[in-house]
Amino acid sequence: MNKVMYLEFERCIGCRACQAACRECGDHDGKERNYVEYVDFMESRQTYPMMCMQCTDPACARVCPANAIQITEEGVVLSAMEEKCIGCRNCTFGCPFGIPKFDFEENKMYKCDMCYDRTQHDISPMCASVCPSDAIRFIDFEEMQELRRRRTQLNLVEGKKPTEQDKWQYVPEFFGVYSD
């Protein structure tokens, strides 16, 4: 899987379709694993999506005393295996992005698995599939690099700058998340 989850925060319209869609993924038990938050609603309606970065050397897996968090050969960091998870919540404290969720009733952790049932067949995850503004995309690594170059290029061509407002100051312009 040479694909990348590509997030462009500025495009997020706060509709939370990605969260509704996350619940729809066959393996997700009807619970969403991603986040959409306001940067600061008092100042602006700017929202941003947050999801697992699928780290190459994930802190959540490293701090798991039970070795319950597995990484697939493609590099997808899965939810803790039910039979191994001891419910210690170390992963939720260890993750620098605050991604893993904890089910207090079932006493187990769950997190984004990039819709592994879809992405292993090269089908886009639910969140990226439905995102109405393409704030979340599931694209080839090459396409991502091209998009990043285009941003710079557009800023260089006079009159072709995507926007003249200063609203970007609240969030980074874009954010690439690597899956491999």
Place this chain on the structure above:
Amino acid sequence: MSEFIVKKDVKNLHHEGEKLISTHCCYCGMQCGMHIRVNEKTGAIAGVEPRYDWPVTLGKMCPKGVTAYQTIDHEERITKPLIKKDGQFVEASWEEALDLIEKNYKRLQADYGKDALSVFGGVSMTNEKCYLVGKYARVGLGTRFVDYNGRFCMSSAAGGFMKTLGTDRGSTLPWPELEHTDCFFMSGTNTAECHPTTIQWLWKARDKGAKMIVADPRETPTARIADVHLDLKAGTDSALANGMMHLLIREGYVDHEYVSERCNNYEDLKKSVEPFTPAYTAEITGVSEEKILKAAHIYGQSPRSVVMFARGVEQQAKGVDNVTLYTSMALLRGQIGKFAAGVATFTGQGNGQGGREHGQKSDALPGYRKIDNPEHVKYVSSVWGIEPEEMPKAGVSAYEMFDEIQRGNIRSMHVICSNPAVSAPNNEYIWDGFNKLDFMVVSDFFLSETAEFADVVLPVTSWAEDEGTTTNLEGRVIRIRKVKDPIGESQPDWEIINRITERMGKKEHFGYENVQQIFDEFRLATKGGKADYYGITYDRIDNEEGVFWPCPSEDHPGTPTMFKEKFDTPDGKANLPSVPWHEPDEVPTDEYPVTLTTGRVVFHYLSGTQTRRISFLNEKCPEPFVEMHPEMASQYNLSDGDEVKLTTKRSSMKLDVKLTKAIRSDHVFVPYHWGKELSVNLLTNPALDPTSRMPEFKVCAVKIEKV
């Protein structure tokens, strides 16, 4: 033809033991493509799968779309007819319910005449059903009183387009062309929340350098990304549009060749926009002169532009004027009828476009024919198998039907696919009207606030339990597929109409056996009209990814781009308007010093009858709030989350304050998707547009008190 439509090489996830059925969302005019997952053995709905190859939406869905399937088997569905006995609903058989309807309808018509009955329709249903509502009222019941909830939604756009361009098709261009547009001038449309899947097209264009100008009193998620946000006061659109045209003329941005060849009244328009200098426009609208100038230059210099608007400009007592003015901005720039350019309104309801063309409106007949035109009446009568003299005269608009109830002229109402107890302005007047009725019938699949007033509630199928066509916001006729059999004893609206009209002795005019039969009659009824569907067939829709009307014959390709050669007016030329500045019906006073505007949130649809029952959507937005600038809040000593009482001349309500700087400091905003004491339409002003009879939901004067 397979039920699952997919292009070669498009991958979808197929779960074992499930099949996919291709259809469209039940909510807004985007009509996003989707596949519904169905268990092959049990026929139960399993979920949703993106329809990546639907050309308008490319698999994208908003949270309403993703969860739409959850309404189908919802536990609160009405599964049996309900009859009110001693103030309580009890389940009844269809025979009992129909007996009661027949008895009361016949009694009321005998005592008070044919027009004692009325029908209040809606446009969140298929073309086939919308078409039947008009026929049901006029032929089945013989009453002139029929109208529909489009009066609260799109009728000003229709009126404005008719006046200016001669025909009302919501968009003059197909949506995928938006990618190639250079400038979007968007007014009174919070696209990001109300038609979210359009945003992808705006960004595709922006990635190539396109500009966005957004006029809205709030810095909505749409306005947030605009190059220029024109933060106008609610109700000042006509001044803004006049001011923009003043600058287009002054700065030499008018396409004179186009205007002289294709438009009437240019000199009059020039004279009428003369006073609207940037200073005068700024004074009325509250937008700074710099922003007005900047917007005019960006818009004027763009080779290909689209003017887009929605309820913000339409739901005003001057809605039609606003539409004619904004449309004229596109005409002065010579944009209508060309590639990636034109004018478009964002249709609010799923079939707002198709539903307003085919005779649910009090003065309209199928195919955009008019009931005051003897030729039109003659043609439609011949299709319906009645004598032209039998055709009832024009009725009155939706809100005015409630005046007729107060006068005792309307004694009974059948509400189909609508919830005016929430969506009509001045709610208390509406509720009082329902209470005054001798007999009230509601067809719905949830017990809406309106249904609670009824004497009989008839359980209807949801959108996924019947088939048919809708017309999306582009004017593209598309196909809704039946996904499963109806729940309980619910029946499609057309079957209910069959059964009531049979009781009323009109079986020979109805008695439909299937939807195809209605569609074929409907095509014939539209033949030769402005909205001509005659050449559209179910197979063509499947093969051609929808067909754009007008499409007068089966070998006609349909009309993706409107008005390429000429407009639909008698002389083929567009009519430019001359509109002086008028204030909104209500302006702030000492007693009511603040402007209240209403609208939607992304999580709910219309009166919320469906979306409030979906757990995800309700979790995200469980109740209304009043959005307020912190500058205003400090004048009333209010903090975030405090409770306030809002009072207008109509009524008052209590709400929690939500503070944000993303709104004008002299306006407050309340979303309208809730009923009873949480309905902001308790407060809204029923002042009607003189042409479209649309109420002024978007502007009223309000008093704020800390509770």
